[in-house]
Amino acid sequence: MKNQVLCGIVAVPLAAFGLCGYILWRWGSADVYVVALALDAPLVFGTVLRLWSDSKSWHQRSTPIPREDPLYPRTIELAMKMGVPQHDLYAADPTLMAKRRAVGAITTGIRRHTVLFSDYFLKALTQEEQDAIIAHELAHTKQSHALRSVIASFSFYFAGWNLFFFAAIPNLQTPNLPDSWVSGIAGAGLIPFVAGITMVRPYIATKSQTEADEIAVNVLGSGDFLISGMKKLIESPEIKSDQKKYRIARQSLYGRMVRIQTLSRSLASRNISQKNTA
Ligand SMILES: [Zn+2]
Numbered sequence: 312m313k314n315q316v317l318c319g320i321v322a323v324p325l326a327a328f329g330l331c332g333y334i335l336w337r338w339g340s341a342d343v344y345v346v347a348l349a350l351d352a353p354l355v356f357g358t359v360l361r362l363w364s365d366s367k368s369w370h371q372r373s374t375p376i377p378r379e380d381p382l383y384p385r386t387i388e389l390a391m392k393m394g395v396p397q398h399d400l401y402a403a404d405p406t407l408m409a410k411r412r413a414v415g416a417i418t419t420g421i422r423r424h425t426v427l428f429s430d431y432f433l434k435a436l437t438q439e440e441q442d443a444i445i446a447h448e449l450a451h452t453k454q455s456h457a458l459r460s461v462i463a464s465f466s467f468y469f470a471g472w473n474l475f476f477f478a479a480i481p482n483l484q485t486p487n488l489p490d491s492w493v494s495g496i497a498g499a500g501l502i503p504f505v506a507g508i509t510m511v512r513p514y515i516a517t518k519s520q521t522e523a524d525e526i527a528v529n530v531l532g533s534g535d536f537l538i539s540g541m542k543k544l545i546e547s548p549e550i551k552s553d554q555k556k557y558r559i560a561r562q563s564l565y566g567r568m569v570r571i572q573t574l575s576r577s578l579a580s581r582n583i584s585q586k587n588t589a
Pocket residue numbers: 447448451519520523
């Protein structure tokens with residue numbers, strides 16, 4: 312089931328691009344290639360620029376945590392244990408965190424990675440709870456979640472938009488293609504475009520969280536501190552101040568805690584049975 316969904320996620324944009332390629336090959340001319348390139352280039356450029364300015368604003372508006380802070384050696388130790396590069400640590404800008412509906416901690420960056428912490432995370436969580444959540448954040452880096460999500464959602468928008476635009480090409484070249492064909496291709500282009508926003512992105516986001524939790528629990532050997540840290544985050548002033556805005560964030564925290572509990576129990580029983588057989 313899990314793999315089928317992933318295959319579907321990869322197959323949809325590939326099929327759309329294949330159809331675009333077919334249209335170009337069948338009806339395209341040198342001019343059409345130039346037009347396609349001219350329309351696609353700004354989209355790619357714009358996305359890269361947006362990612363870049365996004366990471367810049369996180370860094371400019373947040374406060375770097377001094378290297379002497381005990382959080383640094385603890386994070387480095389975890390990173391080494393997990394086989395991920397060293398991360399820069401910041402106290403996150405509260406407005407940016409609120410904009411993202413992020414609670415506690417967030418990881419940014421595709422090439423150079425940064426973990427940003429909320430004020431509440433730094434003040435209210437114990438060292439063990441902080442480490443557990445840091446392990447979760449580092450797991451996002453380990454699995455290249457940011458890159459995966461950018462590539463997946465972008466390929467859906469991009470493939471959808473191209474199909475929509477390529478629907479016109481046959482009629483530009485040979486004005487005898489039935490209108491139903493043109494609207495059919497254009498309509499098919501809207502599907503991946505909308506699906507990218509409404510389904511693929513949320514699906515990947517949820518899956519990334521589950522995966523990061525699993526890795527963190529395995530690294531820590533238990534989910535206890537992750538759960539107690541998350542329990543505190545649910546009580547954080549951000550969520551308390553605006554229950555409606557953070558409804559999804561809160562629900563996802565509850566859902567994750569249940570999964571972590573189950574995972575933690577099965578890990579504990581496995582350890583016991585290993586000890587018994589040894
Ligand atoms: Zn996460």
